[in-house]
Amino acid sequence: EDQVTQSPEALRLQEGESSSLNCSYTVSGLRGLFWYRQDPGKGPEFLFTLYSAGEEKEKERLKATLTKKESFLHITAPKPEDSATYLCAVQANSGNTPLVFGKGTRLSVIA
Amino acid sequence: KAGVTQTPRYLIKTRGQQVTLSCSPISGHRSVSWYQQTPGQGLQFLFEYFSETQRNKGNFPGRFSGRQFSNSRSEMNVSTLELGDSALYLCASSKGGAGGANVLTFGAGSRLTVL
Numbered sequence: 001e002d003q004v005t006q007s008p009e010a011l012r013l014q015e016g017e018s019s020s021l022n023c024s025y026t027v028s029g030l031r032g033l034f035w036y037r038q039d040p041g042k043g044p045e046f047l048f049t050l051y052s053a054g055e056e057k058e059k060e061r062l063k064a065t066l067t068k069k070e071s072f073l074h075i076t077a078p079k080p081e082d083s084a085t086y087l088c089a090v091q092a093n094s095g096n097t098p099l100v101f102g103k104g105t106r107l108s109v110i111a
Numbered sequence: 112k113a114g115v116t117q118t119p120r121y122l123i124k125t126r127g128q129q130v131t132l133s134c135s136p137i138s139g140h141r142s143v144s145w146y147q148q149t150p151g152q153g154l155q156f157l158f159e160y161f162s163e164t165q166r167n168k169g170n171f172p173g174r175f176s177g178r179q180f181s182n183s184r185s186e187m188n189v190s191t192l193e194l195g196d197s198a199l200y201l202c203a204s205s206k207g208g209a210g211g212a213n214v215l216t217f218g219a220g221s222r223l224t225v226l
Contacts, residue, residue: 034214043115043201043217044154087154091213096159098144098167099215103153 002027002092004102012108013078021073021105023088031093033071035064038085038104047086078109113138115218117202123224129190132221134202136183142166142207143185144215145177148199157200160185161207189223197225 005024013019025033032051036044048057050066057064061082063074073086085106089099116135124130136143144167145157156169160179177187183204189196199222203215 032213036217041219043203043219044215046214046216049214089154096161096166096207096213098156098159098169099213100156101146101154 002090002097002100004088004090004100006086006088006102006105008105009103010106010108012110013075015079015109015111016077018074018076018078020075021086021107023071023073023102024069025071025088025090026069027090027092027100029093031091031097033066034089034091034099035071035073036087036089038087044087075107078107080109080111083107083109115202115204115216117200117218117221119221120219121222121224123226124192125226126192126194128192129188130192130223131186131188132200132202132223134185134187134204134218136185136202136204137216140204140206140216141183142205142213143179143183144203144205145185145187146201146203147171148201148220149197154201157187192225194225197223199223 003026007022035047038044048064053068085104087104089101118133142161144159146154148154159167163179174190179185199220201220203217205213
């Protein structure tokens, strides 16, 4: 069974304090690993898709990396507006399987 | 372009009642997926429809059902509501083509409270 575990559950950072969120996964062949951001009262918003180990993608202060067993979302010099829940999901490489999500990391950035 | 639209945004029901939620996908997207989100379980997959056919189904009881219309709009229904059905129900659409990694675009969700 495909599984995604995210850690930590919650993270509190001072503005400018860089850190990383972890997403560990087990999947029977990876088609894609996805990162989403979710603000309170809203649906998840797509950030990145990673397809193979060694791949990296960047967007503003966020950088996502992928290994064969986990992905990291690095946040460089975060700002209060980066506060949100970050969700990781995987899609297996068999047919049209649905995305399996982790429970997310709730990030708070304090000014 | 318009995003994924879900209605209603909020609703309150009592145990035993039924509810129907609606989702209008992004124009041109043929796949609609439904997820249930709760604080304890996170996002759990309910079902996916593609071209009016259920393509995938999650591990939920038969009280949860859905359908998709020819214009790709989708509805989900929950019958005989239980307290545990209180959740945020999220709809997501994608192009849904075979073989590719499906980037889902989510709506804002329908917040269901069962009393």
